Amino acid sequence: MEEKKYTIDQLGELTGYKRRTIRYYVQQGILEPPAGRGRGGFYNDSHLKRLSEMKALRERGMGLAETVACLQDGVDRETPFPRQVWARYEIVPGLELHLSRDMEDQAGARISRIVLAIRSILEGGKEP
Numbered sequence: 001m002e003e004k005k006y007t008i009d010q011l012g013e014l015t016g017y018k019r020r021t022i023r024y025y026v027q028q029g030i031l032e033p034p035a036g037r038g039r040g041g042f043y044n045d046s047h048l049k050r051l052s053e054m055k056a057l058r059e060r061g062m063g064l065a066e067t068v069a070c071l072q073d074g075v076d077r078e079t080p081f082p083r084q085v086w087a088r089y090e091i092v093p094g095l096e097l098h099l100s101r102d103m104e105d106q107a108g109a110r111i112s113r114i115v116l117a118i119r120s121i122l123e124g125g126k127e128p
Helices: 008-015 020-026 044-059 064-073 101-122
Strands: 084-091 095-100
Touching: 008 020, 008 044, 020 044, 044 064, 084 101, 095 101
Parallel strands: none
Antiparallel strands: 084 095
16 A cells, blocks of 8 residues: 655644654654655655654653653553643842752752752852
8 A cells, every 4th residue: 555645834734733843854864854855845654653652752751861761662552651840030130940849859959958048059159
């Protein structure tokens, strides 16, 4: 059976991805390049399948790197992936501390003291 051919616009409509995102995935090696060159290039069912699988995993909260690893490892796509929740502390503009909610629950008061100490050091003060 012959595979269908899709333009990048058609592929985007079918998967919900923007043209720019599809091109980025090709550039990064996450998605195979289209067959043909230039305006004559086209995508096929394997591209559609790959992007659809990626979309399903991303919608379940998986990051791009995890999604790619999952697809490369052939992990069962029906297994639910728990969304990780992270706490974010801005120390100073341009510097953030990210930690899991579990860690925050266990060491919340100590984390707050650490953040204050780092701010003090970076702002030119002495350690508390």
